[in-house]
Amino acid sequence: MYKTVLVPVDGSPMATRALDVASEMCRLFGARLITLCVYRHHSPLEASLSMVRVKQAAERPDDSLKTYASEIAAAAKARALDSGVEDVTAYAKRGQPSRAIVAFARQHECDLVVLGARGNGDIEGFLLGSVSHKVASLAPQHCLIVR
Template sequence: MFKRILVPIDGSVGAERALLKAVELQKLCGAEIIILTVFRHHSLLEDSLSMVRPTEPESIDDAQRRYAREIAEHAKAVATEAGAGAIRAFVKNGQPARAIIAFAKEHEADLIVLGSRGLGSVEGYLLGSVSHKVTALSDTPVLVI
């Protein structure tokens, strides 16, 4: 049925529910679960306007990348605790919907399982959520939880 299930994770409750559903599907068909966390690149201008001033100089991209890794590792632990078998976790930067779709193609995912609402901003309400964009643009079947 499914060989590779891609689960985009952003740290939200909805994403975790989607992950647990993917674990259920994995148990039925023996697929590999691939966790993907996407963080958005910040320009130098956005970086310089940040209200956060760390004691050690660090770019916003580096902080976002580190946080994305923490989210991915936490999701991997949650899936393992729920009884997941084969599971891998990745972190990418870029526009979330496009990165998810490209990653699904690159890794030949048979199914994308994602939460209906994540940690999106006001931009998500105005321009459409990531789940909406992925379902509209992906050639890979999408299960929205």
């Protein structure tokens, strides 16, 4: 039924639950699984106020965030492989999460997007709506929101 399933991950327990559901679906359908961790770009002002502290003076906050996002996506890939999914790919992308997820799903021709109901979002998510809600509203693909 599904050939390519996208699971956006952020390291939260809900994202891990979504990953487990997607992994089971991929095993059943013989589908390809893609994990994606989206990190937000920091403007110079935001970078100066960032809670991310760099390891070296030459490293920018965006570089630290990309490394962290890559680690989250890789850990999700390893979990999916351990659960028996045979074809798994991991990506880290910069951007506004809901828009980046929808664009990525379209670009990679994903049939299904599986998301956790709530992730590690900031206060904006509480005020303006969650990433999962925005993706479900914007994506042309089927979306499964896991609680």
